[in-house]
Amino acid sequence: MLKKDLKVILETYGCQMNISDSETIIAIIQTAGYRFTKNIMEASIILINTCSIRENAEKKIFSRLQYFQSFKKKGYKFIIGLLGCMAQRMKETLIKEYYVDLVVGPGSYLMLPTLIELAINGEKTINTNLSYDELYRTIVSLKSQKTNIFRFVPIMSGCNNFCSYCIVPYTRGKEKSRDLKNIINEIQILKKIGCKEITLLGQNVNSFFNKKDSIYFHNLLELIALMVPDIRIRFTTSHPKDMSDKTLEIIAKYDNICKHIHLPVQSGSSKILRAMNRKYTREWYLQLISSIRNIIPEISISTDLLCGFPSETELDHQKTISLMREIKFDSAFTFKYSERPGTYAAKYLSDNIPEIIKIKRLNEIVDLQLRTSLLRNKEHIGKTTEILIEGFSKRSKENLFGRTSQNKLVFFKKNDQQYIGNKIMIKIEKASATALFGKSLI
Numbered sequence: 001m002l003k004k005d006l007k008v009i010l011e012t013y014g015c016q017m018n019i020s021d022s023e024t025i026i027a028i029i030q031t032a033g034y035r036f037t038k039n040i041m042e043a044s045i046i047l048i049n050t051c052s053i054r055e056n057a058e059k060k061i062f063s064r065l066q067y068f069q070s071f072k073k074k075g076y077k078f079i080i081g082l083l084g085c086m087a088q089r090m091k092e093t094l095i096k097e098y099y100v101d102l103v104v105g106p107g108s109y110l111m112l113p114t115l116i117e118l119a120i121n122g123e124k125t126i127n128t129n130l131s132y133d134e135l136y137r138t139i140v141s142l143k144s145q146k147t148n149i150f151r152f153v154p155i156m157s158g159c160n161n162f163c164s165y166c167i168v169p170y171t172r173g174k175e176k177s178r179d180l181k182n183i184i185n186e187i188q189i190l191k192k193i194g195c196k197e198i199t200l201l202g203q204n205v206n207s208f209f210n211k212k213d214s215i216y217f218h219n220l221l222e223l224i225a226l227m228v229p230d231i232r233i234r235f236t237t238s239h240p241k242d243m244s245d246k247t248l249e250i251i252a253k254y255d256n257i258c259k260h261i262h263l264p265v266q267s268g269s270s271k272i273l274r275a276m277n278r279k280y281t282r283e284w285y286l287q288l289i290s291s292i293r294n295i296i297p298e299i300s301i302s303t304d305l306l307c308g309f310p311s312e313t314e315l316d317h318q319k320t321i322s323l324m325r326e327i328k329f330d331s332a333f334t335f336k337y338s339e340r341p342g343t344y345a346a347k348y349l350s351d352n353i354p355e356i357i358k359i360k361r362l363n364e365i366v367d368l369q370l371r372t373s374l375l376r377n378k379e380h381i382g383k384t385t386e387i388l389i390e391g392f393s394k395r396s397k398e399n400l401f402g403r404t405s406q407n408k409l410v411f412f413k414k415n416d417q418q419y420i421g422n423k424i425m426i427k428i429e430k431a432s433a434t435a436l437f438g439k440s441l442i
């Protein structure tokens with residue numbers, strides 16, 4: 001059978017890094033001659049790009065796996081491949097216990113065509129080598145152009161921090177910064193194809209360091225800001241310990257660098273932060289927020305909060321609540337702790353907070369954040385702000401939506417497709433906890 005007759009389903013779960021990896025995977029497979037489908041009846045290869053960061057993410061993937069296996073039992077002939085972080089974490093177990101045909105970690109995607117062929121020929125195939133170098137070298141030419149307006153640009157991968165609850169350093173390996181020449185080359189291409197917003201990606205994006213040219217993250221940001229003054233620049237995810245004043249000054253200096261920082265704090269208790277191995281204290285983080293707001297007054301700050309970590313007392317939890325009250329984050333991703341096999345916390349710390357307490361604490365955090373986000377958003381009412389239009393609202397084709405530099409979602413009445421990808425000024429009239437609503441000034 002010819003490769004073009006073999007169709008692939010690719011499902012993606014997890015973070016922006018996985019979405020970006022999937023774009024690369026699509027292009028690698030297309031270049032090798034395979035075609036894509038959404039129809040399981042005509043698929044020969046099913047690939048699931050997985051996420052391991054939370055227990056729930058893995059549960060979802062196991063249930064997808066069961067769903068696809070049920071078709072196999074009915075006689076459908078296809079191979080199933082697991083890619084990404086779960087592949088890296090579980091390796092052979094996926095083949096031995098879950099009857100997966102192909103297991104490929106995030107560092108081996110360039111070998112996918114060969115690995116798929118082996119699996120099609122009946123060989124259970126596994127490759128979890130963690131070198132990203134090859135993938136990054138060719139990423140530009142292989143990228144699948146899903147949308148040209150908003151694009152992710154990976155600049156580094158991996159993590160050296162080993163937060164005690166996190167599986168990423170084990171699934172993505174050590175920090176590796178991408179070659180400067182390749183980043184610049186990719187951005188030049190994005191400029192040519194009409195890209196309007198670039199998000200620089202990395203597990204620890206602000207620890208980017210190019211040894212060869214002695215380029216730090218703030219140097220790279222400035223270089224890109226100057227190179228593409230008409231393109232908006234975002235970056236995620238930053239570690240607080242790597243957020244330097246120099247980076248803050250560059251964000252403040254250039255209009256095209258968006259005034260939004262996602263800065264996961266996780267807990268407001270220094271005792272818990274130490275147990276999490278976060279490498280900063282509550283006081284240090286508060287000081288950092290104050291510097292950020294001094295240097296970039298119009299900044300919006302979002303965060304991640306994790307409750308119910310081993311040994312978290314009610315007092316520790318209240319410290320998180322008081323930190324939230326003090327900082328007034330614009331928004332937050334909130335989670336309750338679940339053990340991730342293979343991490344330091346799973347090996348050495350007892351998951352000793354009852355589920356009912358975790359849920360109660362999480363609800364308090366969510367509740368407070370919703371009220372704070374609403375207040376933060378209401379501050380924009382009556383103001384005029386620039387947004388970059390992303391598309392139609394899911395609820396009504398009469399409304400378009402876009403984002404401010406501060407990453408606030410804005411909906412407004414207009415039903416004309418031609419505005420997508422353009423910047424316009426909006427007068428904000430209403431606010432909810434999750435979005436702003438306004439009137440376009442065109």
Ligand code: SF4
Binds near residue numbers: 163167
């Ligand atoms: S900084 Fe911590 S939470 Fe973030 S990827 Fe690294 S180990 Fe995980």
